[in-house]
Amino acid sequence: MDTTLDLSSDLLSLTRALCDLPSVSGDERALADAIETALSRYTHLEVLRDGDAVVARTNLGRSSRVVVAGHIDTVPIADNLPTRLVGEGAQAELWGRGTVDMKAGVAVQLALAAELNEPTRDVTWVFYDHEEVAAELNGLGRIVREHPDWVAGDFAILGEPTNGGIEGGCNGTLRAEVRLTGVAAHSARAWLGSNAIHAAGEVLRRLEAYTPREVEVDGLVYRESLNAVLVSGGMAANVIPDSCVVTVNYRFAPSASVEQASAHVRELFDGYDVEIVDAAPGARPGLDDPAAQEFTRAVLAITGGAPAAKYGWTDVARFSELGVPAVNFGPGDPLLAHKQDERCVVGQITLVHAALRDWLSA
Template sequence: MKYPETKESVEVELTKTLISYRPVTSTEINSCMDYCSKWLQEHGLVVEVLENKGLKIIVANLPNNCKDLPKVILNGHIDVVPGGENVFKPKIENGKLFGRGSYDMLGAVATMMIVMSDLTKKDSLKYNVSLVLVPDEEKGGQDGTKFLVDNGYLGDFVICGEPTNYDISIQSKGVLQVEITVKGKSAHASRPWLGENAIEKAMDTYKKIKSLKCFEETNAFFSEKSFNLSTINGGSVINQVPDECSFELDIRLLPDQSVEEIFNLIKSEVPNIKISLLRRGEPVMVDENNIFLNRLKTIANKVTKGDIRFIGQYGTADTRFYSEYGVAAVEFGPVGAGHHGPDEFVYVQSLNDYRKILNEFILN
């Protein structure tokens, strides 16, 4: 998608400011949160600042919110992945705003903040609208969005401003991460028949698990399987048969597959092998007939004059925490590229359009 050169807008100015805070460490993230809190209050929002494990979280509400109306939540994460000093010096070239977090997702955060400011000037809203800014999505989201939903900060429809180039992610894979430890018997390497090689046993175990038919399944949104041998650790010296080997698997499951059932299937397939659950994450699957979802798609098509698609994400986002409570949550963000890389950027015009989409979605 191409955009023309555009004049600097309030969305760009605020995005630049957020990038300059370099929100990587807890101290820098909290400083950025303090700025956001002050900005939101100065622009008419009712701001609640929570703290969990030393990290600040912002919940901003409109002063004219009506609790009896359906609730829409705009969710954005302040934290970004680390990088060199240059990536935290935002610049504009050829209609693109470069900088760490411009695309993932400080551009969306800045725009959501401005949308909330816009809404304070409107009367008779159709929705109860909240903005939540969280500090730790890049590290898993446990201390931010999960903390919020577990404490009742829920709604009827959630938009997480993750980078999607205007497409709307309505599915994401579930996560199953395990460590498998295989025992053998040590012996001198010159007489391997006297021992039992734990590394070879581990590889046999790995192949057996990988061959399970459940990992070959696909659906309309996911055509590739996500099964990764991530780490392996075995043996201590070259002239000894290793007596222990461990490896870690990162497995992403289709939304209609049960994480618990697959975990139990793995254990039954390789009995007498130690299998430790490292992390599990539930999938996301939003009903394609959801009225909020289709309204968002219609308005996005109208503003961008594009062909917005429903898509699936192979990775995870904070949408999964809302999904666990049965709340429809989607990923929907502006247009750019290169997130987590040295040339990350977002199109300036897409931030302007993103503001229009969110405003019209909430107002109509």
């Protein structure tokens, strides 16, 4: 497979080239190599590398710096590569893994990194690995820990799919395991044991009766969710199980801390053994920041619409922790992310490219 990237090609061709080079989480090396090689051809960029993350930045001495970031990995392929184009013109759709989440956004970044040799703001372009897996593996998180100066800036944009609109902040996410215990026994003499899987019934009933909250934060409304996502237990078909684990995922509004979200989950499952196994804080919208307001005015003049809340967790939270206001802005319908019929409208890719180009050139 050809791993050469031509950053001067049209956006559709560049997006297809990125998608057709598989980079499931943990297997990003070939794509990271291609991105590093392509960016290194441009003398206006300083190119840096950490693992399978690539950073390229201008150093023009501008009065402000913008960080534009996107992840290069995808969830596993589901017989949906190579890409295929359906339709014609701006309404044509590019089908395939990564078209939405988020190689169309990465294509916009790469094209602009190559094209804009004299932006009105210094720009740091970040292409990072391991976003679709556990938080501790996240490439942007690694850069923040080990090279915080690489992502220093006054404002940040994450190219996650937003249907070409602006989405502020993001929900936090938490994963908890509710552990049930019983007594093992032969299933022919079940009365001698205690069924841990049956004991999970009350946990599931509490979840079924739970009403998710809608929380307004800085003018945007975030919808929460709390759901069982995994149930595991049992050792054999003729043994009464002595253990069961219900894994719960809580998506909470950015007004709450991880500690507050954890307390809420523990309160709901009072009386049970609850272990918080993974958590990441959300990010407040930050749209009251002057840089964010300027960006919002400029982009919405081209794209229309109004800012909305980001329901899913994204890496804007990492910038928020650094004190850098950040928004989500990228092509693709987020409802199609990770789906087998993942597809992106070509016109959205060009629209996002035009809006970012005009803002960074103004």
